Amino acid sequence: MELRKTYFADERKDDLHEIGQPRPRSDALGHVTGKTAFFADRSFPGMLHLKMVRSPHHHARIRSIDTSAAQKHPGVVRILTAKDVPHNLYTILILIQVGPEDEHVLAEDKVRWKGEAVVAVLAETERAAQEAAAKVEVDYEVLDPVLSIDAALAPGAPIVNEHHGRNYYLYDSGEARKVRFGDVEAGFAAADHILEQSYASAPIEHAPTETTGCIVVPEGSGRFTCYTNTQAMFFTLDNTSIILQMPGQQLHMVGGTVGGGFGGKVDVIVEPIAILGAKLTGRPVSFVYSREEEMQISSPRAAEKLVIKDGVMKDGRIVARHVKAYIDAGAYSRHSPYGAQKSAAHFPGPYTIPNVWVDSHCVYTNRTPSSAMRGFGVTIGDFALEVQMDKLARLIGMDPLEFRFVNAYRDGDMKAHRQPTEGAALVECMQEAARAANWPIDERFMAMSSRTREGL
Amino acid sequence: MALTVRTFPDTGAAAAALAAAGSRYLGGGTLVVRQANEGDLSFSTFVRSTDPALKAIAVEDGRVRLGAGVTMAAIAAHPALAFLAPAAKAVGGPAIRNMATVGGNLFAPSPYGDLATALLALDATVTVGGAAVPIDLFLAGRERHAAEIVEAVAFAVPAAGAFRFRKASRVKPKGAAVVTVAALVATEGGTVTAARIALGAMADRPVRAEAAEAALIGRPLTAEGIAEALAAAGDGLDPPTDAIASGWYRRAVLPVHLGRLLAG
Amino acid sequence: MAKVPVQFTLNGSEKAEFVESGATLLDVLRDKIGDTSPKAGCRQGTCGSCSVIVDGELRLSCLTLAETCEGASIVTTAGLAEGGVLHPLQRAFMDAFATQCGFCTPGMIMAAKALLDRNPDPSRDEVVEAIAGNICRCTGYEPIIEAVLSAARSNSISAA
Numbered sequence: 103m104e105l106r107k108t109y110f111a112d113e114r115k116d117d118l119h120e121i122g123q124p125r126p127r128s129d130a131l132g133h134v135t136g137k138t139a140f141f142a143d144r145s146f147p148g149m150l151h152l153k154m155v156r157s158p159h160h161h162a163r164i165r166s167i168d169t170s171a172a173q174k175h176p177g178v179v180r181i182l183t184a185k186d187v188p189h190n191l192y193t194i195l196i197l198i199q200v201g202p203e204d205e206h207v208l209a210e211d212k213v214r215w216k217g218e219a220v221v222a223v224l225a226e227t228e229r230a231a232q233e234a235a236a237k238v239e240v241d242y243e244v245l246d247p248v249l250s251i252d253a254a255l256a257p258g259a260p261i262v263n264e265h266h267g268r269n270y271y272l273y274d275s276g277e278a279r280k281v282r283f284g285d286v287e288a289g290f291a292a293a294d295h296i297l298e299q300s301y302a303s304a305p306i307e308h309a310p311t312e313t314t315g316c317i318v319v320p321e322g323s324g325r326f327t328c329y330t331n332t333q334a335m336f337f338t339l340d341n342t343s344i345i346l347q348m349p350g351q352q353l354h355m356v357g358g359t360v361g362g363g364f365g366g367k368v369d370v371i372v373e374p375i376a377i378l379g380a381k382l383t384g385r386p387v388s389f390v391y392s393r394e395e396e397m398q399i400s401s402p403r404a405a406e407k408l409v410i411k412d413g414v415m416k417d418g419r420i421v422a423r424h425v426k427a428y429i430d431a432g433a434y435s436r437h438s439p440y441g442a443q444k445s446a447a448h449f450p451g452p453y454t455i456p457n458v459w460v461d462s463h464c465v466y467t468n469r470t471p472s473s474a475m476r477g478f479g480v481t482i483g484d485f486a487l488e489v490q491m492d493k494l495a496r497l498i499g500m501d502p503l504e505f506r507f508v509n510a511y512r513d514g515d516m517k518a519h520r521q522p523t524e525g526a527a528l529v530e531c532m533q534e535a536a537r538a539a540n541w542p543i544d545e546r547f548m549a550m551s552s553r554t555r556e557g558l
Numbered sequence: 559m560a561l562t563v564r565t566f567p568d569t570g571a572a573a574a575a576l577a578a579a580g581s582r583y584l585g586g587g588t589l590v591v592r593q594a595n596e597g598d599l600s601f602s603t604f605v606r607s608t609d610p611a612l613k614a615i616a617v618e619d620g621r622v623r624l625g626a627g628v629t630m631a632a633i634a635a636h637p638a639l640a641f642l643a644p645a646a647k648a649v650g651g652p653a654i655r656n657m658a659t660v661g662g663n664l665f666a667p668s669p670y671g672d673l674a675t676a677l678l679a680l681d682a683t684v685t686v687g688g689a690a691v692p693i694d695l696f697l698a699g700r701e702r703h704a705a706e707i708v709e710a711v712a713f714a715v716p717a718a719g720a721f722r723f724r725k726a727s728r729v730k731p732k733g734a735a736v737v738t739v740a741a742l743v744a745t746e747g748g749t750v751t752a753a754r755i756a757l758g759a760m761a762d763r764p765v766r767a768e769a770a771e772a773a774l775i776g777r778p779l780t781a782e783g784i785a786e787a788l789a790a791a792g793d794g795l796d797p798p799t800d801a802i803a804s805g806w807y808r809r810a811v812l813p814v815h816l817g818r819l820l821a822g
Numbered sequence: 823m824a825k826v827p828v829q830f831t832l833n834g835s836e837k838a839e840f841v842e843s844g845a846t847l848l849d850v851l852r853d854k855i856g857d858t859s860p861k862a863g864c865r866q867g868t869c870g871s872c873s874v875i876v877d878g879e880l881r882l883s884c885l886t887l888a889e890t891c892e893g894a895s896i897v898t899t900a901g902l903a904e905g906g907v908l909h910p911l912q913r914a915f916m917d918a919f920a921t922q923c924g925f926c927t928p929g930m931i932m933a934a935k936a937l938l939d940r941n942p943d944p945s946r947d948e949v950v951e952a953i954a955g956n957i958c959r960c961t962g963y964e965p966i967i968e969a970v971l972s973a974a975r976s977n978s979i980s981a982a
């Protein structure tokens with residue numbers, strides 16, 4: 103690795119001691135000796151195993167739930183249904199006032215995605231829990247499912263989630279998060295070329311090697327210690343406190359060691375129900391996703407559909423960008439209203455465009471709820487934007503890297519969402535990339551800087 | 559019902575125990591233990607035989623006999639079985655190969671069954687429930703043999719260069735099959751006199767490509783000579799769609815891989 | 823529930839346990855004996871996090887029933903360091919930044935050890951093949967391959 107110190111040399115005292123030096127990871131010794139304690143590396147006497155009865159349908163009304171046979175199964179200690187959960191209707195982002203509460207911890211009247219949690223079985227062994235779970239009888243009236251963004255927004259589409267009566271999230275700005283900057287129609291009118299393209303992505307699973315889970319131990323003090331691999335300790339603490347109507351000091355979350363997360367472990371899913379189980383039985387409870395659950399039940403990156411329309415001049419300047427974005431939240435909000443909002447702010451990309459119009463929608467479908475994953479809300483947008491940039495460059499016959507120099511943001515430029523650009527380094531990164539890749543670009547681009555608009 | 563393991567020193571006693579409802583024979587366990595771990599409640603008893611004959615490999619008088627408990631790793635390491643090593647090495651990663659057995663591979667659902675595909679091309683005989691059954695018949699009716707124990711498979715050592723094996727997968731260096739092709743081809747004076755072609759992952763179990771076999775007879779193994787066989791390779795097949803590939807894709811690439819096997 | 827006796831050696835010390843019939847070696851090692859270095863990532867044999875060495879062979883402890891290990895000699899990553907001195911593979915994994923979240927690490931080290939025990943001087947392709955059944959999702963395969971090769975080099979230096 104080489105540290106290029108010539109860039110921005112005057113902004114930095116050249117006395118870096120750590121950056122550029124390899125330093126051993128503080129956790130490596132535990133990892134290579136197998137001593138690092140992941141949440142599941144604990145077992146407690148009398149620990150119960152929790153298995154979830156899940157919806158086999160994408161969309162159905164629950165007529166009735168019969169747990170009597172399961173209750174009698176040998177080894178079963180307790181069965182939990184919606185009525186056992188003190189505050190069964192929740193939404194994670196209520197902590198930052200992003201409502202409405204729209205998701206049940208355990209399903210009540212309806213199931214809205216295939217895999218939704220309906221009944222929790224607590225038993226002495228995993229096998230007994232599985233066997234009892236197979237004996238829970240749920241009578242469903244199957245409803246028409248909505249399985250794509252287009253189907254959700256079609257006139258007369260079935261309503262996925264009654265808390266979002268039009269199958270999209272209602273922001274204070276209306277049906278979408280909106281960015282309005284300059285006059286996009288005037289920009290198109292002045293443009294030499296206009297290019298409109300659609301981009302779409304499928305959900306993506308994080309597939310961490312360690313599956314989602316937790317182990318809960320009721321303590322003598324009346325507290326519950328929850329060993330968890332959540333990536334969102336305080337979200338989990340506060341949401342659990344709301345769901346279980348239990349003061350926070352009774353909940354002791356222990357974590358920080360995660361066997362791969364990538365954003366897939368930020369939902370508050372296993373902890374509340376496992377803590378409830380420990381409370382109602384007085385015994386330690388383990389709730390660990392099987393590999394199949396990890397792949398099918400844990401939330402993926404959202405599917406997205408993006409329609410990008412750009413106006414470009416022959417000299418390479420993008421003069422107008424119009425984006426319609428649709429983020430598939432699945433059946434419940436989780437973090438998606440925030441992801442869609444983030445995408446709206448991001449859409450101009452790292453480029454300065456004088457006229458920008460963005461509508462970003464958070465759409466509900468009968469699919470697995472999506473949530474965070476590495477740059478959610480922006481990663482798929484970046485894929486689409488950069489493909490679009492290549493297409494635009496080709497359209498006007500310009501080198502794709504030089505085209506990006508023309509449009510790259512510079513310090514002081516106003517971004518479409520009204521944040522002034524500061525600390526930009528895109529120009530320098532591209533210069534270095536051009537050198538490293540032996541990509542020939544005109545000298546005038548190699549002389550440019552992120553600090554000024556000189557040379558443009 | 560909680561799981562139990564019943565271990566017998568001889569295969570006959572194990573076979574008797576296997577007749578009890580809810581029993582499954584335990585080979586290397588790579589499929590059947592996995593099923594138990596995933597919550598398959600259709601069985602609660604594992605039956606196993608520790609008879610050393612199940613682990614024996616014999617190569618004598620031009621014939622090979624593999625005990626059903628022989629692992630992929632043991633085949634791959636055996637000096638007289640070099641022709642079969644590519645098929646054994648095609649199964650899973652190193653740990654799987656140390657566990658996966660011949661017997662289990664005969665029952666492995668698609669897209670698994672790479673070794674079984676090779677054995678089908680080799681015209682093996684399966685010893686099951688004390689009887690010797692041709693592998694075509696065995697595979698076609700393998701559900702009927704589920705409560706019996708496979709003891710061994712046997713086949714003739716192929717002439718040098720006559721046996722060919724190839725597996726296409728999407729993950730390198732290991733991964734389940736998009737399609738597996740195996741062939742035993744005899745030639746005289748540059749033309750094919752006899753051919754057995756077996757396909758894996760093209761149906762729910764390994765199957766023969768009989769139309770392709772017939773189309774090879776009397777032809778040379780050249781691009782033109784095999785063209786008709788390639789065109790007929792997927793005849794009558796409705797390949798499965800799974801996480802690895804769609805049925806459409808499997809049909810589309812089968813001739814490519816069979817072509818590389820025969821003339822590549 | 824039927825309990826059956828099982829005896830084997832684990833990292834050189836004798837173990838005798840009554841286990842539930844049908845229990846996997848993984849669960850017995852982790853829950854009965856308290857060696858949590860093998861990890862349960864999938865219980866399907868696909869991730870390799872549970873890899874251990876049984877009688878010199880790499881195995882998936884999630885698909886191995888404990889009862890089939892009667893009399894066996896089992897090695898896990900927890901038993902590799904001797905008298906506080908790390909095994910060359912452990913050192914190399916640390917030095918080459920071949921661990922991130924650490925969940926796949928014990929299984930990777932077992933797969934690498936099974937290779938080096940048989941083939942002290944492997945090629946890069948042989949290393950890739952040896953860890954083909956082990957998944958790293960932080961995608962540190964390159965540093966892992968480098969660590970195994972460098973452990974092989976340091977081994978041959980110390981043997982010389």
Ligand SMILES: Cc1cc2nc3c(=O)[nH]c(=O)nc-3n(C[C@H](O)[C@H](O)[C@H](O)COP(=O)(O)OP(=O)(O)OC[C@H]3O[C@@H](n4cnc5c(N)ncnc54)[C@H](O)[C@@H]3O)c2cc1C
Nearest residue numbers: 585586587588589590650658659661662666671672708867
């Ligand atoms: C991660 C992974 C990767 C894999 N990759 C491959 C691959 O690339 N190619 C491939 O072909 N397979 C693959 N497999 C599948 C499997 O490992 C092999 O097919 C293996 O040969 C099965 O043998 P086993 O001894 O483990 O079977 P087991 O799991 O022991 O048994 C499988 C079935 O066969 C029955 N059975 C086993 N032996 C006998 C016998 N002697 N008599 C009667 N019935 C018997 C069992 O009752 C059971 O129903 C993979 C599996 C895993 C977990």
